[in-house]
Structures are given as structure tokens and as C-alpha cells.
Amino acid sequence: MSSPETGDDRFDTPHWPAEIRVAKDRRSLSVAFRDGPTVGIPAELLRVESPSAEVQGHSAAGKTLVAGKAGVAIASVEPVGNYAVRIGFDDGHSTGIYTWRYLHKLGTQGEAMLADYAAALAAKGLRREP
Incomplete structure (x- = not known):
């Protein structure tokens, strides 16, 4: 199993969570990191920026713009x-x-990422709402 001690950049991070909680309405994830911030990450952002190959593709050019996930x-x-x-x-x-x-990136850069996402949707005539 990989760990920060392995030196593998995919797993090497100073950002270890102390606590992860799903909001009661299930529309966000709260992550308290040991190194400082507690962040709230909207479910919509988690879904549309999923690290899966289905969303991210196999290259930057292959990323899928996922619309209609405001209520996920x-x-x-x-x-x-x-x-x-x-x-x-x-x-x-x-x-x-x-x-x-x-998760740290989504939590600390999420507002900008959601703004970029909304702009990309608008440019293609798509919406956040289902």
C-alpha cells in the first residue's frame, strides 16, 4: 500500500484529513485537514471535477464537461x-x-473552479441545473 513515505507524488501530501463529514442534506463534504483548513466542498463540484477517467479523460484534451449536476x-x-x-x-x-x-485542491480552489465550470457550460450553451 502506498503512503507518504514512498515518495510517490500521487500520494505524497502534507494535507492529511483529520475528519471527513457528509452534510445532512448530502450536498457537500466537509474536510478538516490536520495542517489547517477545514473546507466545504459542494457535491456538484466533486461530481463535475471527478478524478475518474470518465470525466477527466486520458489527457487534458479528453476532459468531459458534465452538465446538469447542480442538484447531485x-x-x-x-x-x-x-x-x-x-x-x-x-x-x-x-x-x-x-x-x-x-480534496485539498477542491476545497481551497473550489470557488474559482466552479466559476470556470459555469463559464465553460455557458460557452457551450449548457446549464448547471438538470
Whole structure:
């Protein structure tokens, strides 16, 4: 099993969670990191920026713009080793593995990422709402 001591950049992170909680309405994930911030990450952002190949593709050019996920909810959160969680959503998507580093990025850069996402949708005539 990989760990920060392995030197593998995918798992090497100073951002270890102390606590992960799904909101009662299942529309966000709260992550308290040991190194400081507690962040709230909307389920919509988690879904549309899923690290899965289905969303990210196999290259930057292959990324899929996922529309209509404003109302998506978190259905499950399962640990993956000691470096990540797999998040399942009520729309059936559950293939992304969210490393601690990636959750930290989504939590600290999420507003900008959601703004970029909304702009990309608008440019293609798509909407956040289902």
C-alpha cells in the first residue's frame, strides 16, 4: 500500500484529513485537514471535477464537461487505502478516487473552479441545473 513515505507524488501530501463529514442534506463534504483548513466542498463540484477517467479523460484534451449536476447528492464515501476516498453520487457515478491532495485542491480552489465550470457550460450553451 502506498503512503507518504514512498515518495510517490500521487500520494505524497502534507494535507492529511483529520475528519471527513457528509452534510445532512448530502450536498457537500466537509474536510478538516490536520495542517489547517477545514473546507466545504459542494457535491456538484466533486461530481463535475471527478478524478475518474470518465470525466477527466486520458489527457487534458479528453476532459468531459458534465452538465446538469447542480442538484447531485453524495450517496457514499468509502476509504481507499490510507490516501483517498471513493465518492459515490446519487446519479450513479462512483468511479473517482479522491486523494487527500485533490480534496485539498477542491476545497481551497473550489470557488474559482466552479466559476470556470459555469463559464465553460455557458460557452457551450449548457446549464448547471438538470
